[in-house]
Amino acid sequence: MSSPAAAETAQPDILSVEGLTVAFETDDGPLTVVDGVSFGLQAGRTTGMVGESGSGKSVSALALLGLLPPNGRVAAGRAMYRGADLLALPADRLRPLRGDRIAMIFQEPMTALNPVFSIGDQIAEVLQIHQRLPRGEAWERAVGMLRRVGIPDPATRALAYPHQLSGGMRQRAVIAMALACGPDILIADEATTALDATVQAQILELMTDLQRQYGMAVLFISHDLGVVSALADDVVVLYAGRVMECAPASAFFGRPMHPYSQGMLETLPSLTPPGHDLPTIPGTPPDLARLPGGCRFAPRCPRAAEDCRAAEPPLTETRAGSRAACIRPGPDWDPAEDPT
Ligand SMILES: Nc1ncnc2c1ncn2[C@@H]1O[C@H](COP(=O)(O)OP(=O)(O)OP(=O)(O)O)[C@@H](O)[C@H]1O
Ligand code: SF4
Ligand SMILES: [Mg+2]
Numbered sequence: 633m634s635s636p637a638a639a640e641t642a643q644p645d646i647l648s649v650e651g652l653t654v655a656f657e658t659d660d661g662p663l664t665v666v667d668g669v670s671f672g673l674q675a676g677r678t679t680g681m682v683g684e685s686g687s688g689k690s691v692s693a694l695a696l697l698g699l700l701p702p703n704g705r706v707a708a709g710r711a712m713y714r715g716a717d718l719l720a721l722p723a724d725r726l727r728p729l730r731g732d733r734i735a736m737i738f739q740e741p742m743t744a745l746n747p748v749f750s751i752g753d754q755i756a757e758v759l760q761i762h763q764r765l766p767r768g769e770a771w772e773r774a775v776g777m778l779r780r781v782g783i784p785d786p787a788t789r790a791l792a793y794p795h796q797l798s799g800g801m802r803q804r805a806v807i808a809m810a811l812a813c814g815p816d817i818l819i820a821d822e823a824t825t826a827l828d829a830t831v832q833a834q835i836l837e838l839m840t841d842l843q844r845q846y847g848m849a850v851l852f853i854s855h856d857l858g859v860v861s862a863l864a865d866d867v868v869v870l871y872a873g874r875v876m877e878c879a880p881a882s883a884f885f886g887r888p889m890h891p892y893s894q895g896m897l898e899t900l901p902s903l904t905p906p907g908h909d910l911p912t913i914p915g916t917p918p919d920l921a922r923l924p925g926g927c928r929f930a931p932r933c934p935r936a937a938e939d940c941r942a943a944e945p946p947l948t949e950t951r952a953g954s955r956a957a958c959i960r961p962g963p964d965w966d967p968a969e970d971p972t
Contacts, residue, residue, distance in 0.1 A: 645672035645712075646816055646849045647696075652709035652719070654688070654695045663920055664707065666692050667873040670947065673817060673849035680864030680881065681853045682896075684917055687870040689853045693819050695719070697736060698726040713817070732762035735810035739822040741802040744809065745794040751778070751805040752790025755812050762813050777808040781838055800831035807838065814846055821853040836863060857896065861885050869893055872917050872928045875947055879954035887963045889956040891933045894963070927958070935960050 654666035666688040673679055681689050694700050696711050696718055711718040713734070718726065730736075738744060746754060755774035759765045765773065771790070778786035781804040794802055803823065810818060820839070824832040836859065843850055854860050860867060860881070867884040869877040869892065877890040888894045895913035915932035918924060924931055926941035933940070940959060947955045950962070 643674050646675050646714075647673040647718075648710075648712045649692075649696065650710045650712075652692060652695060652711065653707040654691050654700065654704055655707045656701075657703040657705075660921060665873050665920055666695065669709070669870070669873070669875050671868045671875065671878055673851055675816070675849050676843070676847045677865040678843065678850040678852050678863055679866045679868060680860035681851060681868045681870065682855070682857060682860055683870030685855075686872075686917060688873040689870055690821055692870070693736070693821050693851065693853060697730055697734065697819070698723060699730075728762065731758060731810075732813045733815055734817045734819070735813070735815040736819040736821070737803070737806055737810050737823040739825050741799070741806045742794060744806045745802065747794055750791050750793055751797070751809075755790075755805070755809045758809055758812050773812065774808075777812050778805065780842070781805070781808045781811075782834070783808070800827055800835065803827060803831075803835055804838070807835070807842070811842055811846065811848075815848055817849045817851070818843075819851045819853070822855065823852075824859070825855065832859075839863075869896075872920060872923070874928065874944075875955075875957060876929065877954070877956045878947065879956075883951070883954050889950045889954060889961040889963065890958050891935050891960075892929050893956075895932075895934075929958075 649672065650670045652666055652669040653664060655662045655664045669688070669692055671679065681692070683689055691700070691704065695704070695706050698718070698721070700706070706719045709719055716725075718729075745751065749757075752771060752774045755777055756767065756770035759770040759773050760767065775786045775790050778790055783789050783801060783804055789797070789801075794805070797805065824835050827835060839850070840863065852860065852863055864881045867877070867879055867881050868875055869890065871892050877884065877888065877893045879889070884893065885897065888897050892913075913932065918928055918931065924941065926943055927933070927936070927945050930936040930940045937960075945957045945959045947957045950956045
């Protein structure tokens with residue numbers, strides 16, 4: 633599926649995800665937690681992925697990278713990257729792409745860092761493995777990357793072990809490692825959530841600068857709509873494992889089409905300052921093992937009517953470049969005029 637931006641600019645997607653479906657084996661049988669998710673990423677653009685806790689953001693990212701936990705499996709879908717379907721690639725062909733062409737940053741930097749090696753060693757090793765650089769050159773490049781991400785005195789800091797750095801410096805080191813090979817795609821899953829506001833702002837600025845320099849596509853997963861509004865070119869909204877809306881950020885934040893998006897944005901006090909967690913709208917997400925029939929948002933939707941419960945609404949174009957999974961989308965819905 634092409635991204636909203638593709639409609640705006642006719643630039644092809646670097647990653648095109650179609651119908652991604654992930655199921656987990658649980659004690660109560662198989663559970664589908666990501667259900668037919670489609671979106672596209674484009675070079676030089678950031679796609680913000682938002683949704684309540686448990687909506688399937690991390691599982692979607694992990695599935696793309698072949699990193700699902702042992703009880704998880706991709707049940708359906710395609711993720712086309714440079715002519716190859718990432719979801720169908722054998723592990724030995726996916727592994728070399730990971731960390732080289734497709735990089736990732738997670739919330740907790742220590743998950744990406746090995747406590748017993750210096751950060752310089754770890755970045756140099758990535759370059760030695762993926763780019764086959766000789767040791768000396770890899771070390772030089774590692775120090776250069778640490779300088780680029782704003783680590784002071786990088787030649788000395790390269791010798792430091794992860795525990796000798798602050799949380800913010802550690803996340804910078806992880807970003808340096810993720811970007812060392814000049815990836816096409818960066819997946820950042822709550823990458824700044826654990827950092828205090830000042831450090832978070834610095835890291836976000838750094839990511840924007842680096843994206844401008846490298847022109848990579850970024851999938852930015854976050855609870856924080858303020859950050860997403862500041863950073864994203866496009867937005868994908870997940871709810872209980874499905875895409876509810878997929879639109880250019882300006883359209884999404886200006887005139888959201890899906891009632892779920894509208895509910896989120898209405899309760900958000902102000903979009904500009906980062907630091908606003910995803911606002912809570914009345915009700916709770918459905919139990920994935922006991923989904924309601926039809927639209928899974930219906931139990932919380934102020935527009936829900938009988939026809940919403942008949943079938944799951946497909947993601948349908950609502951205006952150029954935007955799609956919503958709703959049979960009654962739009963910003964101008966008036967309950968008094970609804971025929972149902
Ligand atoms: N190993 C697992 N076995 C069974 N269910 C799992 C497993 N891992 C995740 N899930 C379920 O998959 C669903 C999606 O989880 P996911 O971690 O993708 O949510 P998320 O959108 O990233 O949430 P958060 O915002 O809290 O990070 C959740 O219902 C979660 O409980
Ligand atoms: S399909 Fe119906 S219940 Fe679902 S979001 Fe649209 S109006 Fe609400
Ligand atoms: Mg998550």
